[in-house]
Amino acid sequence: MRDFVSKRARAIPPSGIRKFFDIAQTMEDVISLGVGEPDFVTPWCVCEASIYSIEQGSTAYTSNKGTPQLRAAISRYLDTRFNTRYDPEAEIIVTCGVSEAADIAIRAVTDPGDEILVAEPCYVSYNPCVSLAGGTPVPVLCRAADEFRLTADALAESITPKTKALIANFPNNPTGGVMEKGDWHAIADLLVDHDLLLISDEVYAELTYDGEHFSPARIPELRERTITLNGFSKAFAMTGWRIGYLCAPPEITAAALKIHQYVALCAPVMGQIAAYEALRIGEDEKDAMVREYRLRRNLFVDGLNKLGLVCHVPKGAFYAFPSVESTGMTDVEFAEGLLREQHVAVVPGSALGPSGAGHVRCAYAVSRDDLKEALSRMGAFLESIK
Amino acid sequence: MDEKDRILLQLLEENCRTPLSELAVLAEMSEQDVKDRIGRLEAAGAIRRYGAVVDWERAGDGNVAAVIELKVSPERDFGYDRIAERISRFPQVRSLRLMTGAYDLQLLVTGPSMHEIARFVSEQIAPMDRIRETATHIIMKTYKENGTTFAEREEVERLPYSF
Numbered sequence A: 001m002r003d004f005v006s007k008r009a010r011a012i013p014p015s016g017i018r019k020f021f022d023i024a025q026t027m028e029d030v031i032s033l034g035v036g037e038p039d040f041v042t043p044w045c046v047c048e049a050s051i052y053s054i055e056q057g058s059t060a061y062t063s064n065k066g067t068p069q070l071r072a073a074i075s076r077y078l079d080t081r082f083n084t085r086y087d088p089e090a091e092i093i094v095t096c097g098v099s100e101a102a103d104i105a106i107r108a109v110t111d112p113g114d115e116i117l118v119a120e121p122c123y124v125s126y127n128p129c130v131s132l133a134g135g136t137p138v139p140v141l142c143r144a145a146d147e148f149r150l151t152a153d154a155l156a157e158s159i160t161p162k163t164k165a166l167i168a169n170f171p172n173n174p175t176g177g178v179m180e181k182g183d184w185h186a187i188a189d190l191l192v193d194h195d196l197l198l199i200s201d202e203v204y205a206e207l208t209y210d211g212e213h214f215s216p217a218r219i220p221e222l223r224e225r226t227i228t229l230n231g232f233s234k235a236f237a238m239t240g241w242r243i244g245y246l247c248a249p250p251e252i253t254a255a256a257l258k259i260h261q262y263v264a265l266c267a268p269v270m271g272q273i274a275a276y277e278a279l280r281i282g283e284d285e286k287d288a289m290v291r292e293y294r295l296r297r298n299l300f301v302d303g304l305n306k307l308g309l310v311c312h313v314p315k316g317a318f319y320a321f322p323s324v325e326s327t328g329m330t331d332v333e334f335a336e337g338l339l340r341e342q343h344v345a346v347v348p349g350s351a352l353g354p355s356g357a358g359h360v361r362c363a364y365a366v367s368r369d370d371l372k373e374a375l376s377r378m379g380a381f382l383e384s385i386k
Numbered sequence B: 001m002d003e004k005d006r007i008l009l010q011l012l013e014e015n016c017r018t019p020l021s022e023l024a025v026l027a028e029m030s031e032q033d034v035k036d037r038i039g040r041l042e043a044a045g046a047i048r049r050y051g052a053v054v055d056w057e058r059a060g061d062g063n064v065a066a067v068i069e070l071k072v073s074p075e076r077d078f079g080y081d082r083i084a085e086r087i088s089r090f091p092q093v094r095s096l097r098l099m100t101g102a103y104d105l106q107l108l109v110t111g112p113s114m115h116e117i118a119r120f121v122s123e124q125i126a127p128m129d130r131i132r133e134t135a136t137h138i139i140m141k142t143y144k145e146n147g148t149t150f151a152e153r154e155e156v157e158r159l160p161y162s163f
């Protein structure tokens, strides 16, 4: 029999955390700071509405781009919350999570040979999606010294005549770094001068703690060359519902919709109804969760720095990204040792891009009691390797 | 009250034994500021008392609790305040509220037995001047108290890792 697996599929590198996953499975009392999802259950008002809709028999396909109610609600929400305006008919597609939105955005704009810049360290899905689309992912490094912002200098260095687009995620997974208004303006000129497209994954926008989230599509020159991605997973604790969305100028949206209709047909209707409810009545519970994440951040980052694991204060998302340099270990050694010795799971930064090396990603989306226990175990681990 | 006060009050309500040092880190201020603010909130009566949320049933205490509704004729010049003040002095009365709707005062009363509660109501409360009617409802089971759920739910399994 011949080997049926395609070269493209074979070329996707194995997951950098598989090994850790297997070790963790053998342990009973792991405190996991390794999961990039809220520990909260979806607000009850949202679950309740979705349960009711199932009882009423809402179980069918929806319009490819999502229910008109949800698209209209997303459009209003983006306007009031982030000052960006998108037409619910021509500029918004509801997707199966931001995961799918990123994939169809990348496929809608990538031709073979195109270089797609990816601001790293970052979420792991962009690079494989670019490769599957026939493009070449090119890393642009965000550095600890810049609080993990994307700088114009770093961007300029990576641009070539083949560059087509930049993918950026702020607030960032894994660093918690954010881009403020001025940071985006510094980059806007480069994008315009080199006629580049921006794919902006803003799934952590609501989880911005100091100041307001700034959506790059607010800059008029960028609006026409930006695909904004967002979703419900993180802000409303709705990871399992699989609802995200893509917003872009009409031509790009139409291209992405052609892909979406064939690969997904539509996002799950139960999730769309839940997402609509989240926007309608979920704000208070969302705000309460965001307040709690901020408390956890304060507690955890203070604890890390007291342990000598240097960590800038992340201004968004729910990740702390301390340096483990002071231990003399690599991030992989540190993460593996901490898991084996003290049963605390963290993700080595190098699994999220070369510029993540020397750091570990700790998701503080766990209870404050668990964070305290994790800190005390990390302290014990550091003692043991002295 | 500002945002920082709100954070402190919520943290104390959740666990009033949280050390000052931890409150300071959580609320992003100095320990001295935490102390000053708590002092002010206590003085202003925003913090009434520090206590525990006790599940007495689980603690093994056989106490019974009842909600008692009272219809009351209000007094000229005082309304319900004077009678409420008298009722609130009984230690058996754990909470007391003036309500809109079909009755006026709502009491939460605890006692060692149903019999004791019934006797308290019929001998101490019902005969008071201006009480027109009483209705006693025994509490059978508490599911949630002051924001804390008593029933234990099974933890949903989460993945140990995800990107």
Ligand SMILES: Cc1ncc(COP(=O)(O)O)c(C=O)c1O
Pocket: A036, A037, A096, A097, A098, A099, A100, A123, A169, A173, A201, A203, A231, A232, A233, A239, A242, A243, A244, B163
């Ligand atoms: C930056 C980033 N984008 C997208 C996703 C996926 O989100 P969704 O659940 O909406 O597919 C994640 C999840 O961890 C993420 O961190």
